[in-house]
Amino acid sequence: MRNFSETNITEAVLERIAGATDPRIKQVSEALVRHLHAFVREIRPTQKEWDYGIDFLTRTGHMCDDKRQEFILLSDTLGVSMLVDAINHPVPEGATETTVLGPFFVQAAPEKQNGDDISGSMEGDPMIVTGSVSTVDGKPLPGAVVDVWHSDNDGYYDVQQLDEIGDLAMRARFHTDANGRFHFWSIKPAAYPIPHDGPVGEMLEAQGRHPWRPAHVHFMISAPGFEQLVTHVFVAGDKYLDSDVVFGVKDSLIHDFVHCPAGRAPDGRMVDAAYYHLNYDFGLKRAAGNPQAA
Ligand code: BEZ
Numbered sequence: 182m183r184n185f186s187e188t189n190i191t192e193a194v195l196e197r198i199a200g201a202t203d204p205r206i207k208q209v210s211e212a213l214v215r216h217l218h219a220f221v222r223e224i225r226p227t228q229k230e231w232d233y234g235i236d237f238l239t240r241t242g243h244m245c246d247d248k249r250q251e252f253i254l255l256s257d258t259l260g261v262s263m264l265v266d267a268i269n270h271p272v273p274e275g276a277t278e279t280t281v282l283g284p285f286f287v288q289a290a291p292e293k294q295n296g297d298d299i300s301g302s303m304e305g306d307p308m309i310v311t312g313s314v315s316t317v318d319g320k321p322l323p324g325a326v327v328d329v330w331h332s333d334n335d336g337y338y339d340v341q342q343l344d345e346i347g348d349l350a351m352r353a354r355f356h357t358d359a360n361g362r363f364h365f366w367s368i369k370p371a372a373y374p375i376p377h378d379g380p381v382g383e384m385l386e387a388q389g390r391h392p393w394r395p396a397h398v399h400f401m402i403s404a405p406g407f408e409q410l411v412t413h414v415f416v417a418g419d420k421y422l423d424s425d426v427v428f429g430v431k432d433s434l435i436h437d438f439v440h441c442p443a444g445r446a447p448d449g450r451m452v453d454a455a456y457y458h459l460n461y462d463f464g465l466k467r468a469a470g471n472p473q474a475a
């Protein structure tokens with residue numbers, strides 16, 4: 182076949198794909214072609230606009246390396262990451278809701294003991310985080326691995342300022358105790374703009390959007406036989422809760438970071454300055470193929 186036109190090009194490409202032997206590849210390829218062609222038919226780009234689109238994606242790719250993932254930012258800011266998350270993580274009663282991972286997770290976070298202060302050399306408002314990890318019906322999970330990470334009080338993560346601070350901070354890996362509980366000290370995180378000096382920032386500006394995320398603490402929690410939980414707890418009252426640039430906020434993940442006077446802290450320690458207290462109880466969903474786990 183030749184001489185393709187606006188009316189027959191889509192069918193021609195679909196016919197070309199029809200011989201794909203892997204049914205999933207066939208399904209995904211066909212949907213991609215149908216939706217992409219429908220998009221082009223709807224917007225009817227000029228050649229110059231199409232060239233801009235190709236250049237935008239090229240620059241997005243060039244901005245990606247082991248420290249910066251502009252394609253994930255693009256997926257996040259277009260709501261695609263949260264859509265994929267919603268499709269893959271239905272939440273049964275008692276399980277904590279999920280949200281985006283984000284680009285600032287570090288695989289090899291320092292192992293810490295319950296009660297440790299993970300703020301490193303960072304200055305800010307002291308914060309104690311206490312929490313528990315249990316099954317959906319409230320059975321404590323001892324030995325669960327709890328990864329935490331958060332921004333400083335200017336909204337920067339350690340990995341964004343390693344040259345200045347020298348070492349990882351405001352991130353750690355804990356294990357829950359015999360009662361499924363964990364706790365640590367750090368500093369209260371602040372709201373921050375996602376990296377917006379690249380194509381994604383250019384897109385946000387053109388769309389009349391701000392680049393901010395409300396203040397939050399990230400948690401990644403794993404226990405054998407349970408689905409890994411990737412989530413955040415957001416600071417109640419933050420002004421960006423209703424306009425998070427990556428659409429990651431859920432009501433159940435918003436919590437008070439209670440301002441407490443100096444005195445005896447929840448871990449029994451005497452503290453001589455006011456501090457914030459976040460307490461959050463997490464529920465893990467049983468993994469498929471683990472019927473005996475509650
Ligand atoms: C974060 O919360 O760390 C994050 C999530 C998505 C995009 C950028 C940052």
Ligand code: FE
Binds near residue numbers: 283332
């Ligand atoms: Fe974050």
